[in-house]
Amino acid sequence: MRFVIVTGMSGGGKSTAIHMLEDSGYYCVDNLPISLIEKFVELILVPESGITKVALGMDVRGGEAFREVPAVIDTLREKGVPVEVLFMETSDQVLVKRYKESRRLHPLANGGRIEEGIKREREILSGLKEKADYIIDTSKLLTRELRIELNRIFVENATYNNLIVTILSFGFKYGIPDDADLVFDVRFLPNPYYVEELSPQTGNDKPVQDYVKSFPECGQFIDKLEDMLTFLIPGYIKEGKYQLVIGIGCTGGQHRSVTIANELFARMYGKGNYGLKISHRDVDKARKSFVPPQA
Structure with missing residues (x-):
C-alpha cells in the first residue's frame, strides 16, 4: 500500500x-x-x-x-x-x-x-x-x-532527495540571474562570436561546441567544476536545500556558456539522487539581437 x-x-x-x-x-x-x-x-x-x-x-x-x-x-x-x-x-x-x-x-x-x-x-x-x-x-x-x-x-520507486539542480546559462550583459546560487564566469575562453561562420550559431550547435571544447582550458574547467559540484551537492541535500541554481555566464549567453552548461548537464545527468534540469536564459535573446562582428 x-x-x-x-x-x-x-x-x-x-x-x-x-x-x-x-x-x-x-x-x-x-x-x-x-x-x-x-x-x-x-x-x-x-x-x-x-x-x-x-x-x-x-x-x-x-x-x-x-x-x-x-x-x-x-x-x-x-x-x-x-x-x-x-x-x-x-x-x-x-x-x-x-x-x-x-x-x-x-x-x-x-x-x-x-x-x-x-x-x-x-x-x-x-x-x-x-x-x-x-x-x-x-x-x-x-x-x-x-x-x-x-x-x-x-511509480519507479527510485531513491529521491528533495534537491532539484538547475544548470542555467546566461549572458552577463543581460544581468546575473537573481535566483542563481552559484555563478561561474566562462569569459576567459576564446569567444566564437569573433569567428565569422560561428557568430550566428549557438552553443547548441556542434561547430560552436567543437570550437569551445578545442581549448584545453575548457576541459580542465569543466573537470574542476564537476568535481566541486560532486563535493557540494550532498552537503546541500543534507542541509535540506531543495533548489540549487548553477549559473554559467559568458558575454551574451549564446556560445560559451551554453556549450559548457550542456556539457556539465551531460556529465551530471543520472549521477545523483537529485533532480537535474537545464535552461538557457539568453540564447534566443542573443540570437535575435545578433550583429555581425566588425572586421
Missing part, C-alpha cells in the same frame, strides 16, 4: 500533481474533510477494497481544522499506516504572478492582498511541511519536468 498526502501552497501545483498520480494508477481524492481521514483510511485498508495506491489532496480550504492534519498524520503512522507526504512548494514571487495571471483569489486573502494570504498560508503549513517526505519546488518546473519527478518517486 502507498498512501500519499499531497499538500502545499495554493497555486503550487497540488491539483496538477494529483491528476498526474491519477494517470499513474493512484486512487485520488481531493480535499476530503479532515474529520473523515481516519475513517477513509480504515475503508481503503480493507483487502476487499482492491486499492493499493492512494493519493489524498489536502489544502487550507479545509479551514481551521487543517491545522490538525500533522496530528492526524502522526496518529496514522503510529497505527502502522505508511503515510507519505508530498509538499508542493513555490516561491512567493511566482505564486503572486500565477494568481494575477489566472485572476483567482487566494483562499486566505479575504479580499485583501495576495501577499497577505500567502504569508498566512505559510504559517499554517509550517508544521505540515516539516513532516514532508518529499518537497518539490515548482517555481521553475515545466509540467513535463514535474511529471518526470513524480514518476521517479511514486
